[in-house]
Amino acid sequence: METKIRPLKMTEKLMGFVGKYWQDLWENHRAGKLVAWCSGVSPHEILKGFGISSVYLEGYGGFCSVAGISTDLCNRAEALGYSPDLCSLIRNFIGATRGTPAPGPEMLPFGGLPKPDLLVCMPYCPGIYKIWERYSRYLGVPLVVIERPRLHDALGKEEINRIMRDTISELQEMITFLEAFTGRRFDYDRLSQSIAYEQEASKLWWDVVGMCRNIPAPMSILDAFSHLFPFHCYRGEPEAVTYYRELKSELDERVANNIGSTIGLEKYRLYWDNLPIFFRIPEHIQKFASYGAVPVAATFPFYFGFPELDPERPLESFAKYSLFTPANVGLQARIDFTTKVVGDYSIDGLVMQRSRTCLVVNMGQDDILKELTKKTGLPSVVIEGDVCDSRFYSDSEVNSKIDTFMEILARQGQRKGQGDDCGL
Amino acid sequence: MLSNGFYVAGIDMGTAFAKVVVLNGYGIISSRVLPAGKNYLETAEKVMQAALNKTGVNMTDIASIVATGNGAANVSFACQQVSDMSCQARWARHVFPSTMAVIDIGSQSTKVIKLDEQGRMKEFITNEKCAAGNGRFLQVIAYVLGVPLDEIGPLSLKSEKVVKFTNSCAVFVESEVISRVAEQQKKEDILAGVHASIAAKVASLVQRIRSEGKHVLAGGGARNIGLVRSIKEKLDCPLLVPDEPQLTAALGAAFIAWDGLQQE
Numbered sequence: 166m167e168t169k170i171r172p173l174k175m176t177e178k179l180m181g182f183v184g185k186y187w188q189d190l191w192e193n194h195r196a197g198k199l200v201a202w203c204s205g206v207s208p209h210e211i212l213k214g215f216g217i218s219s220v221y222l223e224g225y226g227g228f229c230s231v232a233g234i235s236t237d238l239c240n241r242a243e244a245l246g247y248s249p250d251l252c253s254l255i256r257n258f259i260g261a262t263r264g265t266p267a268p269g270p271e272m273l274p275f276g277g278l279p280k281p282d283l284l285v286c287m288p289y290c291p292g293i294y295k296i297w298e299r300y301s302r303y304l305g306v307p308l309v310v311i312e313r314p315r316l317h318d319a320l321g322k323e324e325i326n327r328i329m330r331d332t333i334s335e336l337q338e339m340i341t342f343l344e345a346f347t348g349r350r351f352d353y354d355r356l357s358q359s360i361a362y363e364q365e366a367s368k369l370w371w372d373v374v375g376m377c378r379n380i381p382a383p384m385s386i387l388d389a390f391s392h393l394f395p396f397h398c399y400r401g402e403p404e405a406v407t408y409y410r411e412l413k414s415e416l417d418e419r420v421a422n423n424i425g426s427t428i429g430l431e432k433y434r435l436y437w438d439n440l441p442i443f444f445r446i447p448e449h450i451q452k453f454a455s456y457g458a459v460p461v462a463a464t465f466p467f468y469f470g471f472p473e474l475d476p477e478r479p480l481e482s483f484a485k486y487s488l489f490t491p492a493n494v495g496l497q498a499r500i501d502f503t504t505k506v507v508g509d510y511s512i513d514g515l516v517m518q519r520s521r522t523c524l525v526v527n528m529g530q531d532d533i534l535k536e537l538t539k540k541t542g543l544p545s546v547v548i549e550g551d552v553c554d555s556r557f558y559s560d561s562e563v564n565s566k567i568d569t570f571m572e573i574l575a576r577q578g579q580r581k582g583q584g585d586d587c588g589l
Numbered sequence: 590m591l592s593n594g595f596y597v598a599g600i601d602m603g604t605a606f607a608k609v610v611v612l613n614g615y616g617i618i619s620s621r622v623l624p625a626g627k628n629y630l631e632t633a634e635k636v637m638q639a640a641l642n643k644t645g646v647n648m649t650d651i652a653s654i655v656a657t658g659n660g661a662a663n664v665s666f667a668c669q670q671v672s673d674m675s676c677q678a679r680w681a682r683h684v685f686p687s688t689m690a691v692i693d694i695g696s697q698s699t700k701v702i703k704l705d706e707q708g709r710m711k712e713f714i715t716n717e718k719c720a721a722g723n724g725r726f727l728q729v730i731a732y733v734l735g736v737p738l739d740e741i742g743p744l745s746l747k748s749e750k751v752v753k754f755t756n757s758c759a760v761f762v763e764s765e766v767i768s769r770v771a772e773q774q775k776k777e778d779i780l781a782g783v784h785a786s787i788a789a790k791v792a793s794l795v796q797r798i799r800s801e802g803k804h805v806l807a808g809g810g811a812r813n814i815g816l817v818r819s820i821k822e823k824l825d826c827p828l829l830v831p832d833e834p835q836l837t838a839a840l841g842a843a844f845i846a847w848d849g850l851q852q853e
């Protein structure tokens with residue numbers, strides 16, 4: 166029987182949620198309210214304490230990629246002289262904001278980005294930091310950088326405590342700067358409130374991702390990548406809580422009724438490594454589904470949210486979030502985390518996406534794969550892709566690798582075979 | 590159990606050549622290679638017909654056909670599609686049972702297929718999206734040098750001073766080759782250098798997949814004795830080379846067709 170995708174009702178609501186955020190953002194900007202462009206894990210919650218609207222720029226790159234315009238935008242950045250080797254998320258952003266020829270608002274998702282009054286950067290990677298430095302000069306707006314050292318495995322408790330103290334004091338300095346910049350006193354209650362929403366949304370989001378442990382999984386993890394967008398838009402806002410509560414309840418219902426993400430048997434459960442290839446998410450879901458395979462686990466969704474956030478200790482718990490997110494920890498910790506995810510989700514095979522222009526996430530991927538293979542013996546396939554630049558991606562090559570990989574899995578025999586064909 | 594008199598066929602629709610092998614329980618009846626045309630289905634029909642010519646076997650006599658290669662989906666008369674890597678593994682298991690890996694140098698890509706103890710495909714790796722490590726690249730270089738493709742291997746063996754190429758991009762190497770020609774470097778030295786750069790890429794794939802034991806070369810690239818020698822020099826393991834490496838995937842496909850009938 167042909168396998169078909171069973172769409173989530175929340176996917177229909179997704180664009181409504183996200184569109185409303187962008188509409189409000191533009192209205193705030195037009196009404197003269199302050200707007201900050203933010204990158205990495207930047208503390209949007211602190212900005213809320215000053216009534217500043219925030220935009221998560223990497224998330225915007227994801228939208229452009231989903232909309233199928235990111236390669237065009239990368240080209241426009243290259244026409245300015247930027248190298249095609251530069252991270253495609255960054256080129257996408259440059260193309261959208263300064264590209265030559267300049268893209269019209271009708272071409273860009275949500276009419277583009279409103280001009281910022283401030284840049285905030287708590288970077289994952291040096292590339293991001295360097296580009297904001299450049300934009301701060303170009304736009305003539307201040308840049309707030311919160312240094313967030315990458316943790317490595319050999320750090321002792323003392324050193325980690327020192328890093329925590331430094332990070333907290335950087336957050337405090339940011340508050341001091343913003344008080345001077347806005348001429349307003351910081352609203353700590355608003356910060357606590359915002360952290361409380363963020364904590365609630367984080368718990369719900371991690372629960373949602375965790376539900377894919379069920380066999381059959383109620384949602385493909387590739388779908389989860391799209392459902393991250395409300396997290397990017399509504400950081401520390403009640404809307405994110407509402408969204409993930411609704412998403413969770415839809416998935417709860419599927420789990421209770423043993424309904425999977427595809428119509429037909431879920432024969433193989435896959436782990437997806439690294440960033441999504443946003444411009445091919447539906448195609449990948451379909452391709453795997455044609456073999457009765459569902460990507461059900463990934464570590465990337467856990468880069469977002471931190472259920473241990475604490476409204477009683479907002480700065481301290483935020484510092485912890487920024488440091489201990491799986492994106493920021495040492496290689497051994499990444500290996501351990503990935504091994505745990507692979508174990509928890511009853512995985513049959515590993516799909517390792519090598520994102521061509523992101524060195525940061527690629528680094529260590531080979532070590533992770535080697536360790537995973539040693540510990541689990543699971544078959545794997547490495548596919549080459551990119552977050553935003555489709556010129557680094559070949560459909561025929563990736564499809565033929567997936568075909569071959571599925572032949573290896575098929576020979577090993579399906580081991581789950583749960584699901585339904587009730588046609589819902 | 591199927592009688593040995595039944596016919597099966599494997600058809601490998603590669604990007605440069607289409608190949609067919611027809612066999613029955615007694616062995617290979619016929620095989621044929623034709624350049625891939627623009628229309629995969631038309632080429633498939635043509636190569637199939639060419640293979641059957643003078644054999645006394647008709648299409649209707651063939652109990653099962655398995656298609657593989659980039660254009661496999663277009664072979665509407667095939668009973669099944671199987672990836673070329675599975676076909677290579679199946680071929681190697683039959684022809685070189687002690688081999689632990691297949692190195693397939695095709696026109697479009699180079700692959701290393703690691704086999705398990707039973708000779709089944711366990712893992713695979715392919716070259717990155719760059720022509721510099723595969724057969725198409727050699728076609729371009731042969732054209733630039735004005736040497737027929739079949740002669741580049743033997744000519745390169747005459748080299749006494751291998752030209753080193755620093756670049757790994759096919760387009761840049763092509764312009765480097767043109768510069769070396771302008772500098773009056775000998776064609777055999779240039780070709781030996783190109784082979785060495787492809788062999789280095791193959792060796793790095795073998796190292797990355799950590800395949801050990803006997804390796805077997807397959808695909809059209811293995812017909813080039815200059816390239817084979819360069820690969821042998823680079824690899825730290827025994828390397829087997831079949832007589833007709835271009836036909837290996839089609840032969841593997843035919844074996845899979847045969848297996849399928851046996852199981853029915």
Ligand code: SF4
Nearest residue numbers: 252254289290523525
């Ligand atoms: S995709 Fe990679 S390189 Fe680009 S901004 Fe993110 S971490 Fe940095």
